[in-house]
Amino acid sequence: xxxxxxxxxxxxxxxxxxxxxxxxxxxxxxxxxxxxxxxxxxxxxxxxxxxxxxxxxxxxxxxxxxxxxxxxxxxxxxxxxxxxxxxxxxxxxxxxxxxxxxxxxxxxxxxxxxxxxxxxxxxxxxxxxxxxxxxxxxxxxxxxxxxxxxxxxxxxxxxxxxxxxxxxxxxxxxxxxxxxxxxxxxxxxxxxxxxxxxxxxxxxxxxxxxxxxxxxxxxxxxxxxxxxxxxxxxxxxxxxxxxxxxxxxxxxxxxxxxxxxxxxxxxxxxxxxxxxxx
Amino acid sequence: xxxxxxxxxxxxxxxxxxxxxxxxxxxxxxxxxxxxxxxxxxxxxxxxxxxxxxxxxxxxxxxxxxxxxxxxxxxxxxxxxxxxxxxxxxxxxxxxxxxxxxxxxxxxxxxxxxxxxxxxxxxxxxxxxxxxxxxxxxxxxxxxxxxxxxxxxxxxxxxxxxxxxxxxxxxxxxxxxxxxxxxxxxxxxxxxxxxxxxxxxxxxxxxxxxxxxxxxxxxxxxxxxxxxxxxxxxxxxxxxxxxxxxxxxxxxxxxxxxxxxxx
Numbered sequence: 001x002x003x004x005x006x007x008x009x010x011x012x013x014x015x016x017x018x019x020x021x022x023x024x025x026x027x028x029x030x031x032x033x034x035x036x037x038x039x040x041x042x043x044x045x046x047x048x049x050x051x052x053x054x055x056x057x058x059x060x061x062x063x064x065x066x067x068x069x070x071x072x073x074x075x076x077x078x079x080x081x082x083x084x085x086x087x088x089x090x091x092x093x094x095x096x097x098x099x100x101x102x103x104x105x106x107x108x109x110x111x112x113x114x115x116x117x118x119x120x121x122x123x124x125x126x127x128x129x130x131x132x133x134x135x136x137x138x139x140x141x142x143x144x145x146x147x148x149x150x151x152x153x154x155x156x157x158x159x160x161x162x163x164x165x166x167x168x169x170x171x172x173x174x175x176x177x178x179x180x181x182x183x184x185x186x187x188x189x190x191x192x193x194x195x196x197x198x199x200x201x202x203x204x205x206x207x208x209x210x211x212x213x214x215x216x217x218x219x220x221x222x223x224x225x226x227x228x229x230x231x232x233x234x235x236x237x238x239x240x241x242x243x244x245x246x247x248x249x250x251x252x253x254x255x256x257x258x259x260x261x262x263x264x265x266x267x268x269x270x271x272x273x274x275x276x277x278x
Numbered sequence: 279x280x281x282x283x284x285x286x287x288x289x290x291x292x293x294x295x296x297x298x299x300x301x302x303x304x305x306x307x308x309x310x311x312x313x314x315x316x317x318x319x320x321x322x323x324x325x326x327x328x329x330x331x332x333x334x335x336x337x338x339x340x341x342x343x344x345x346x347x348x349x350x351x352x353x354x355x356x357x358x359x360x361x362x363x364x365x366x367x368x369x370x371x372x373x374x375x376x377x378x379x380x381x382x383x384x385x386x387x388x389x390x391x392x393x394x395x396x397x398x399x400x401x402x403x404x405x406x407x408x409x410x411x412x413x414x415x416x417x418x419x420x421x422x423x424x425x426x427x428x429x430x431x432x433x434x435x436x437x438x439x440x441x442x443x444x445x446x447x448x449x450x451x452x453x454x455x456x457x458x459x460x461x462x463x464x465x466x467x468x469x470x471x472x473x474x475x476x477x478x479x480x481x482x483x484x485x486x487x488x489x490x491x492x493x494x495x496x497x498x499x500x501x502x503x504x505x506x507x508x509x510x511x512x513x514x515x516x517x518x519x520x521x522x523x524x525x526x527x528x529x530x531x532x533x534x535x536x537x538x539x540x541x
Contacts, residue, residue: 012400019397
């Protein structure tokens with residue numbers, strides 16, 4: 001007799017997503033230091049770096065701005081993207097930690113598809129980054145960074161897309177690095193270069209004036225497009241090319257990380273799983 | 279939220295006589311290092327099967343393959359008739375696992391850890407909470423439900439991990455050296471808890487260990503050494519191999535590198 005076809009209930013998928021988001025929220029609330037550092041980091045840039053460079057770095061009128069803007073206003077989208085960049089790093093760091101202590105196994109032995117579990121982890125991470133971004137924007141508002149009210153709403157899709165790209169990038173990195181110690185080097189070799197070689201701190205035309213090579217690097221840096229997507233969205237505008245690049249990179253990073261965590265083709269199977277096999 | 283029945287339905291038992299776990303001719307290597315070599319073993323439903331082997335024998339690798347942390351590239355693994363590679367959702371929904379390394383989130387409460395696991399199996403918060411409290415009460419841990427895991431003793435953490443593995447009502451329970459690092463009393467409590475599950479609920483148990491004292495009369499024993507099955511049979515049969523001596527003697531003979539591998 002042929003056994004009845006087994007199927008996981010659809011409601012189960014919703015419950016899994018809810019559970020993973022709920023755990024991420026609990027962990028986030030338990031780690032107040034994480035929230036504070038996520039908030040303080042961009043604020044230091046805004047209060048000190050941007051204030052210091054206000055008179056040095058002039059920014060001409062470039063879209064989406066319709067008038068001269070303060071340097072603080074210019075760097076705000078870059079700092080928002082920076083929050084998401086660090087949050088993506090933090091999420092993947094916690095996955096490396098989970099893998100080291102074995103907690104990752106509990107996630108991976110769920111009967112639900114592994115790609116779905118990873119996407120749920122990403123969504124949970126994006127949710128946390130949204131909280132951090134709005135907390136930052138709220139503080140920035142008192143620092144004369146007043147955006148058009150509609151921008152606080154129209155930026156949400158941009159944040160979701162850029163959060164997906166940066167989270168998927170972190171997920172991919174977490175599959176490559178086996179130990180937290182290795183992961184620390186990511187800060188120096190990936191995170192900081194990505195941030196500095198982008199349009200987060202200065203417009204690309206100024207970069208081009210000073211170094212063509214650096215301009216090319218910035219142009220090929222996906223983080224640049226995340227920044228521009230957020231910048232335009234904060235002013236109620238859509239940047240289609242930036243959206244396309246960010247969506248493409250998000251799909252690429254996500255596919256690569258799903259492959260990396262795949263039980264048959266992934267790097268874990270070759271290396272000995274989430275923990276070294278004994 | 280979903281009632282436990284939605285999950286327990288697919289975790290329910292197999293046809294009569296079907297083994298809880300059936301591993302056939304499984305080999306696995308990491309690069310050039312062979313971790314398992316043509317391993318075959320069966321865990322009958324409602325039995326306590328001890329997977330006995332020294333450190334590095336391949337027990338954890340075998341557990342990783344059964345739980346599909348990575349795929350077996352040769353042979354076949356069936357959990358209550360469901361092929362782990364071809365029907366992973368069905369297989370994984372029917373098994374519970376306690377890994378050798380502690381996998382509880384120390385910063386969350388006992389109940390939150392259990393609820394998280396429940397949601398990963400598609401059990402909603404309401405049903406998960408009821409199931410968790412029921413299991414914790416049975417195990418005498420109900421009053422610790424709101425405590426952070428960090429504040430539990432090693433033995434209590436292990437018992438919570440076993441409770442967690444039972445949240446979705448599995449029919450096969452895998453335990454990878456669950457008593458390592460526990461004192462005598464805690465070890466006895468964990469062993470008693472699992473044996474009660476076999477006796478009362480008919481769960482098939484695969485218990486990986488290198489501590490021979492945890493195995494007793496009536497148990498099935500599989501000896502794994504250097505990735506190969508050296509022997510399998512009942513506790514009494516294994517003792518008979520050593521001429522009626524204790525199991526330790528039989529085990530030492532079987533894992534002796536000069537000894538002949540026995541089927």
